[in-house]
Amino acid sequence: MYISTRGGADGVSSAMAIKTGIASDGGLFVPDFTPKVAKEWLEGLVSMSYQERAFAVLRLFLTDYTDEELADCIKAAYNNKKFDAAEIAPLIKSKENYVLELWHGPTSAFKDMALQLLPQLLSTALVKTDEKAEIVILVATSGDTGKAALEGFKDVEQIQIVVFYPEQGVSEIQRLQMISQEGGNVSVIAIKGNFDDAQTGVKNIFNDSVFNDVLAQKGFQLSSANSINWGRLAPQIVYYFSAYADMVKGGHISQGAPVNFVVPTGNFGNILAGFYARTMGLPVNKLVCASNANNVLTDFLRTGIYDRNRTFHKTISPSMDILISSNLERLLYHITDGNTAQIAKWMNDLAMTGRYDIGSIYLAKIQEAFWADWAGDPTTLDTIQKVHKDSKYLLDPHSAVAYTAAKNYQAQTGDKTPSIIVSTASPFKFNTSVLAALDETVAQDKTEFAMLQTLSEVSGWMVPQGLAALENKKIRHKLVCEKGQMPEVVKDILKI
Ligand SMILES: *Cc1c(COP(=O)(O)O)cnc(C)c1O
Numbered sequence: 001m002y003i004s005t006r007g008g009a010d011g012v013s014s015a016m017a018i019k020t021g022i023a024s025d026g027g028l029f030v031p032d033f034t035p036k037v038a039k040e041w042l043e044g045l046v047s048m049s050y051q052e053r054a055f056a057v058l059r060l061f062l063t064d065y066t067d068e069e070l071a072d073c074i075k076a077a078y079n080n081k082k083f084d085a086a087e088i089a090p091l092i093k094s095k096e097n098y099v100l101e102l103w104h105g106p107t108s109a110f111k112d113m114a115l116q117l118l119p120q121l122l123s124t125a126l127v128k129t130d131e132k133a134e135i136v137i138l139v140a141t142s143g144d145t146g147k148a149a150l151e152g153f154k155d156v157e158q159i160q161i162v163v164f165y166p167e168q169g170v171s172e173i174q175r176l177q178m179i180s181q182e183g184g185n186v187s188v189i190a191i192k193g194n195f196d197d198a199q200t201g202v203k204n205i206f207n208d209s210v211f212n213d214v215l216a217q218k219g220f221q222l223s224s225a226n227s228i229n230w231g232r233l234a235p236q237i238v239y240y241f242s243a244y245a246d247m248v249k250g251g252h253i254s255q256g257a258p259v260n261f262v263v264p265t266g267n268f269g270n271i272l273a274g275f276y277a278r279t280m281g282l283p284v285n286k287l288v289c290a291s292n293a294n295n296v297l298t299d300f301l302r303t304g305i306y307d308r309n310r311t312f313h314k315t316i317s318p319s320m321d322i323l324i325s326s327n328l329e330r331l332l333y334h335i336t337d338g339n340t341a342q343i344a345k346w347m348n349d350l351a352m353t354g355r356y357d358i359g360s361i362y363l364a365k366i367q368e369a370f371w372a373d374w375a376g377d378p379t380t381l382d383t384i385q386k387v388h389k390d391s392k393y394l395l396d397p398h399s400a401v402a403y404t405a406a407k408n409y410q411a412q413t414g415d416k417t418p419s420i421i422v423s424t425a426s427p428f429k430f431n432t433s434v435l436a437a438l439d440e441t442v443a444q445d446k447t448e449f450a451m452l453q454t455l456s457e458v459s460g461w462m463v464p465q466g467l468a469a470l471e472n473k474k475i476r477h478k479l480v481c482e483k484g485q486m487p488e489v490v491k492d493i494l495k496i
Pocket of ligand 1: 109110111144145227264265266267268269270271319320398424425
């Protein structure tokens, strides 16, 4: 069963949790217990394909889906029409570190790992729960979720999708990807504000019971494709197991030996999936949380004080430009052994004062699993340049933040455990910054597509299909709104 982190809603099946996205008391759905895996089960993953690993992991969590349903969902999501790497999530060795590439899906960012599967899981959930309403997916995006959700949900029956992105807060490629989106059930709107404004606006719509009643009367029900949806989290647990199995398969570690994962973090969804994997019994020593100049999580994981009262920075890793990391609430649930009253109080403090303090005992429990660091833009650019020079490997800015944190972690702790850098975006997606890192003059006066070409020459990699195709796509979405207008915009789109 899936229960709310705030204790004010009944437990539901995974299909219900995926369908509704967020619990009725404003909390997030968490599994009422985390399944544990045996040594033999882990060993069994080594010889499996990614799809088989996904099946093995997901059936432990999505217990109300039949094996056949799950297998069909997985087959539709992870295949060579959607992903340009046969391994789906390849593990690469780069000098002394390992890189888990999560950006071989249709939109060139790790969001595809979950958002190719979520629409399948949701469509199946609609059938399983005998849902007749039209589902309206509301998405707030810092750039990558929006496009990945649009691609995943386009033309899926019984579902409409509405994406809000910060007008000035995404890269040019990300913007082009979204405003050119095709599909009869998609809407894309720029808002005058930053990502937190977009996310708060979406959350407010979810929590507005009057608004939801109006929608229900017209036959609509809201749901979420943001990483607050359990259907986003569960697929992400898979690649932690898959990376580990590939470490064993490649002879880099022996079965049972520990690894670290270093994760570029924004909303805390990706790294939280790593925490679930660790809790299940995957031999993970430390999860290193890497942030950019919006380093609210670094401070939290070092001090136990979460304080969003600080300047918001626009950085070259925009998918991590976040001051309220929603998924942290799930970590708090597990760290406090399900003390929902305590969590409700912290979340209330956060809403009222922008701050909460978990105290030293809970902090120690968190630090047993996590280590944290951050890197500003100049350091990040430097890392991209150095890594390319040393090993000819090209990192995008988000992954370069993680690479920097991995170096710092190793230098400061002396820990020799093999570290896996979780790489979350293709460098092509952040072409301007990556080219600037390699050579300050080369990006000047170039079109987006000329830059992609240059990057292809520099890296020896092909321009990802989805990005190359943008050059000839028609612009379809031009609407811009104030952050206060979001509910009205949704009503207009649904014609109510
Ligand atoms: C979304 C995203 C992140 C942050 O992931 P969270 O799950 O929000 O912590 C990091 N890098 C890239 C490229 C992303 O798209």
